[in-house]
Amino acid sequence: MNLLLPFGRAFGIPINLHYSLSLIVPFLAWRLANDFFPTRYEGWTQISYWLTGFVAVGALFVSILLHELAHSLVARLRGYTVDEITLFVLGGVSSITSETRRAQDEFIISVVGPLTSLGLGLVFWVFYSVTSQTNHPIAALIFYLALINIVLTVFNILPAFPLDGGRVLRSAIWALTGSFVRATNISTRISQVIGTVLVLIGVLEVSQGFILQGVWTGVIGVFVYISATRIRREEPI
Ligand SMILES: [Zn+2]
Incomplete structure (x- = not known):
């Protein structure tokens, strides 16, 4: 049974979405709309909480895709073949053909993913430092993306x-x-x-x-x- 939905290409690399995302995306959006955002940002309409929740989950998976693209593009630069990138319930995975042949390659291909997440987290943190007093959904999204990219960095290392x-x-x-x-x-x-x-x-x-x-x-x-x-x-x- 094929559980992958083709979602397009980035730099020629096919991107697939695993069907497990159809469960986790609404679940995460629900948690964000009913817990994470309301406890930090008061007075929005219910629709605003839900919309911001879904946009935040979309941005989370874009962040994961950028992390995977970093692995894939560096692998390609070092002479490996990248078959596809799959986003699934626990994150993303880059399918790189053949085991890495040198310790140095495995190190550099692995380390660029967390470095990308860390870079994204720091960039959003800089934006957050100037929007932290704002109660607007955009400010909330910036805060969430700063936080989640730092969490992704720590988790992946x-x-x-x-x-x-x-x-x-x-x-x-x-x-x-x-x-x-x-x-x-x-x-x-x-x-x-x-x-x-x-x-x-x-x-x-x-x-x-x-x-x-x-x-x-x-x-x-x-x-x-x-x-x-x-x-x-x-x-x-
Ligand atoms: Zn990674």
């Missing part, structure tokens, strides 16, 4: 597969040991530990009454654990 931090960690161990196999072995084991810790944190959050937050942390933990295990099996160890 977590040293666990399949996040960028996991790849940066592997490239560093690879450069130090000279062995791709050993680097994969060590970094996937660290990722499995981090995935397990995230699941435990999720359980703790649920037990403390933070149910949505806990479920989300747990889902990410399971996703990290499964991805690390898959990468561990695929690589010839």
Whole structure:
């Protein structure tokens, strides 16, 4: 079953939307329209909260797309083939043909994604510093984009597969040991530990009454654990 919807091309790279987005986009817009924006910006109409919520989610996925394009364009510059970019419920993924052949390539291709998110976060933060006293939806959008891009940066530098931090960690161990196999072995084991810790944190959050937050942390933990295990099996160890 094909769960991807072709959405166009950027720099010749096909962009796909996964159907899981049809669930997460309304959910995030609902959270923003009923919680995030009303607690910080008072007195808007209900329609304004919802419209700003949907525009914010759209801008979030544009931010993720820019992050993925950074990975893809740098990979292409270094001689790799980029098949497609897919946006899905937990973010984005760039499909780059063939494993990177050098530690230096894996490092630079991985690190440009978080750097792009950080750059976006800082640019929006500068705009936010001059609009922070305003109660207008545009000011709220700027605040949200500053915040979410910083969150994306921090999340992606977590040293666990399949996040960028996991790849940066592997490239560093690879450069130090000279062995791709050993680097994969060590970094996937660290990722499995981090995935397990995230699941435990999720359980703790649920037990403390933070149910949505806990479920989300747990889902990410399971996703990290499964991805690390898959990468561990695929690589010839
Ligand atoms: Zn990335």
